[in-house]
Amino acid sequence: MPPSSTVTEFSDTTLDPPVRGFLHTPQSPDGDGIVLTHGAGSNANAPLLAALAEAFAASGMTVLRCDLPYRQARAYGPPGPGDATRDRRGLRNATEALGQIAPGRRFLGGHSYGGRQSSMLCADDPQLVEGLLLLSYPLHPPRRPEQPRTQHLPKLNTPALFVSGTRDPFGTLEELEQALKLIPARTKLMSVEGAGHDLGWKGKATKPELVKEIDVAFSEFFGRPDH
Secondary structure (H helix, E strand, O other): OOOOEEEEEEEEOOOOOOEEEEEEEEOOOOOOEEEEEOOOOOOOOOHHHHHHHHHHHHOOOEEEEEEOHHHHHOOOOOOOOOOHHHHHHHHHHHHHHHHOOOOOOEEEEEEOHHHHHHHHHHHHOOOOOOEEEEEOOOOOOOOOOOOOOOOOHHHOOOOEEEEEEOOOOOOOHHHHHHHHOOOOOOEEEEEEOOOOOOOOOOOOOOOHHHHHHHHHHHHHHHOOOOO
């Protein structure tokens, strides 16, 4: 049986910031595409992102799994205080680059910091993508709910699927449910029992059942074909 998708390195240095990552091209593309990006201490090779990209591509969606600009500049370490604006420009460039490849609906997704920057970008530009996939949204610093990161949520008019563990120190399910009430767009919260901020992925371990659950929830929420 031929593979359901192929993975190639992707780079566009004509853009500022440049776009760098991996392109998952389905054997039978349906026209839709999604950009996936990583959390503050990670990169595009995060096992969860790679597994999700494979699952989405197997269902016909083109996936651009990319490094944020701060990670392109530095192989290790978290983003600095001045990186966020440039990282959002990088997400916009990645989304537009994907649009040159996948002519259908475009989606944007990310884990933790990558998801937060994606949501902030869409709060300023509600027409950029059809929807958001926010994995372990960092609602506040670990165990510091008095410092909420919700200022942009009342401006978020892009439908968003949130996926969060029940033991995530960056926000409890109850806190997230309250935050989602601030968002005028359609939202859904998918909980992962017993998982922390990494959604249960440590090292290179894989959890195919979790990937399948996210894939199905995404398909149902955004009206993608059954698979």
